Amino acid sequence: MSALLDHLPELWQGLIVTLQLTAASFAGAAVLGLVITAMRVSPVGVLRGIGTVYVETFQNLPLLVLLVLAVFGLPEIGLQADLLVTAVIVIAVYEAAYIAEALRSGVNAVSAGQGEAARALGLTFGQSLRHVVLPQALRTVIQPIGNVFIALTMNTSLAAAVGVVDLTAAANRVNLVEAQPIPIFVGAGLAYALIAACAGFVTGRLERRLAVAR
Amino acid sequence: MSNLLFDEPGPRARRRIRIATVVGAVAVLALAALAVRQFAAAGQLTADRWAPYATWPMWRYLLNGLWATALAAVVSAALAMAAGLALALGRLSRRRWVRLPAAAYVEVVRTIPALLLVYVVLFALPRYGLDLPLFWKLVVPLAVSNAAAFAEIFRAGILSVERGQGEAGLAVGLTHGQTMRMIVLPQAARRVLPSIVSQSVGLLKDTSLGFVVSYAELLYSGKVLATYNGLLIQTYIVVALIYLAVNASLSKLARVLEARTPQVRVPRARRRRRSPVRA
Numbered sequence: 001m002s003a004l005l006d007h008l009p010e011l012w013q014g015l016i017v018t019l020q021l022t023a024a025s026f027a028g029a030a031v032l033g034l035v036i037t038a039m040r041v042s043p044v045g046v047l048r049g050i051g052t053v054y055v056e057t058f059q060n061l062p063l064l065v066l067l068v069l070a071v072f073g074l075p076e077i078g079l080q081a082d083l084l085v086t087a088v089i090v091i092a093v094y095e096a097a098y099i100a101e102a103l104r105s106g107v108n109a110v111s112a113g114q115g116e117a118a119r120a121l122g123l124t125f126g127q128s129l130r131h132v133v134l135p136q137a138l139r140t141v142i143q144p145i146g147n148v149f150i151a152l153t154m155n156t157s158l159a160a161a162v163g164v165v166d167l168t169a170a171a172n173r174v175n176l177v178e179a180q181p182i183p184i185f186v187g188a189g190l191a192y193a194l195i196a197a198c199a200g201f202v203t204g205r206l207e208r209r210l211a212v213a214r
Numbered sequence: 215m216s217n218l219l220f221d222e223p224g225p226r227a228r229r230r231i232r233i234a235t236v237v238g239a240v241a242v243l244a245l246a247a248l249a250v251r252q253f254a255a256a257g258q259l260t261a262d263r264w265a266p267y268a269t270w271p272m273w274r275y276l277l278n279g280l281w282a283t284a285l286a287a288v289v290s291a292a293l294a295m296a297a298g299l300a301l302a303l304g305r306l307s308r309r310r311w312v313r314l315p316a317a318a319y320v321e322v323v324r325t326i327p328a329l330l331l332v333y334v335v336l337f338a339l340p341r342y343g344l345d346l347p348l349f350w351k352l353v354v355p356l357a358v359s360n361a362a363a364f365a366e367i368f369r370a371g372i373l374s375v376e377r378g379q380g381e382a383g384l385a386v387g388l389t390h391g392q393t394m395r396m397i398v399l400p401q402a403a404r405r406v407l408p409s410i411v412s413q414s415v416g417l418l419k420d421t422s423l424g425f426v427v428s429y430a431e432l433l434y435s436g437k438v439l440a441t442y443n444g445l446l447i448q449t450y451i452v453v454a455l456i457y458l459a460v461n462a463s464l465s466k467l468a469r470v471l472e473a474r475t476p477q478v479r480v481p482r483a484r485r486r487r488r489s490p491v492r493a
Contacts, residue, residue, distance in 0.1 A: 027488060041219055041384075042219075042234075043219075043220045043223060043227070043231055044231050044234040044235055044238060045231075045235065045310060046234075046235045046238040046239050046242075047234065047235075047238045050238065050242060055328075056462060056465070057458065059415075059461075059465065060415065060419075060457070060458050060461035060462045060465055061419070061454055061457055061458055061461070062419035062420070062421075062422035062433070062457055063419070064422040064423065064425055064479060065422055065433055065450065065453060065454050066449055066454070067458055068425065068436075068437070069447070069451065071456060072440075072446055072450070073446050073450045073451070074444050074447070076256060076258060076405065077252050077253050077255075077256040077449040078252065078255065078256045079252065115219055119220075125219055125220055126431035128219060129219060133242060135220060149325075150325065153326040153327075154325070154326070154328070154449060155327070156327075157327035157329045157330060158326075158327075158329055161329060161360040161423075161426050167323050168327060168329055168330050168333065171330070171332045171333070172337065175333075175337055175338065176337065179341060181334065181337060181338030181339075181341055182338070183337055185333070185334050188309065188330060189326045189330060192325055192326055192327060192330070193322060193325040193326065196324070196325035197325070
């Protein structure tokens with residue numbers, strides 16, 4: 001137990017990095033995922049194609065391969081950025097594919113009459129997407145998006161494998177010094193579980209409050 | 215074409231679509247051109263940096279890695295599915311002392327990163343005299359973490375089988391276990407097959423953690439190769455393409471299976487109560 005308490009500052013620092021990674025990459029993934037979804041439901045064939053290829057590609061590549069490619073490969077072609085920034089961008093790009101899939105299922109769940117009504121009022125594609133379809137789609141996908149968020153939190157730990165000192169890396173480092181794996185890893189595991197539990201709680205509340213009656 | 219967001223386009227909409235098509239295509243081509251220029255400027259496009267990937271020894275090495283990836287994925291999938299089925303049945307058990315631990319396992323393990331489990335197996339277990347062989351250092355944490363995911367898939371599948379099926383089994387005198395084994399599980403298995411395949415894609419992606427364990431699967435083989443020949447970006451791009459080809463085929467299989475799986479019907483009693491207006 002003392003091993004855990006003695007190294008609380010390092011572990012705390014790691015937790016902060018994990019939270020930063022999670023928050024920043026989720027924000028990026030949400031924006032990018034929204035754009036991809038809009039492309040995938042648009043009447044423009046090329047954009048639909050790009051959206052589909054994007055989702056297919058990133059859902060079928062391991063995140064760690066992308067991280068390794070970006071962190072060790074990109075400097076080879078003269079693209080080098082801060083390690084944390086690189087990790088955030090890669091995780092955001094990867095998770096955007098999952099957000100886009102979740103959002104698209106939500107768009108498909110909106111009943112056709114809603115779209116017809118929007119068009120009957122003379123709304124354009126963008127307007128009906130923004131004012132009619134997306135608000136309803138977002139409400140139905142709160143739970144799936146929450147699951148993507150939890151998966152994203154777990155996935156940020158992969159950044160540890162390319163050198164980001166997040167909670168996972170910090171726990172590992174402290175363990176290498178202290179050789180007290182049980183309290184340290186259990187502590188780190190609990191911190192992740194706590195983040196996931198918070199996300200689950202928030203999405204549960206939101207879902208109940210915003211549920212669409214059908 | 216009936217669509218949620220747009221009607222059959224008229225002349226003006228068709229013009230706008232054409233414009234958007236051109237703009238989109240140009241943007242993608244510009245992005246590709248930018249990437250090629252960046253590669254060329256860094257001298258990464260010269261033939262001698264790519265030619266090695268047209269030779270057999272290089273591919274033999276990477277295919278060995280792919281084979282090791284497949285082996286790790288298949289073994290951890292088998293273990294995770296067996297454990298997942300046991301956990302799902304446990305969560306549905308009538309006995310509290312079986313139900314609670316199974317539920318606790320699933321809920322806790324689902325929220326622990328696989329890499330953290332890998333570190334535990336890699337650095338914590340040896341302290342307690344449990345130093346697993348390299349292969350199992352990758353397979354055990356993957357099986358432990360994926361068992362929870364498979365358990366949830368199986369449980370959803372079992373719950374999707376209509377109550378009447380189980381009741382009918384009990385009515386003809388089968389025991390609880392026989393009903394589960396002979397009536398409910400076969401039907402559930404067909405329904406969860408697509409989800410099982412997509413979860414297996416996720417598991418195959420997770421085997422890239424061999425990079426951390428130094429188990430010579432595909433990504434780690436790529437790392438060794440890149441250290442040896444110095445062709446970093448080329449190697450990792452080729453590795454990524456192999457993963458993409460394999461996983462995209464598996465995902466395609468999942469979709470084909472999904473299209474062939476009979477649609478899960480909503481239990482009739484609920485449907486009737488839900489739509490009194492139309493009746």
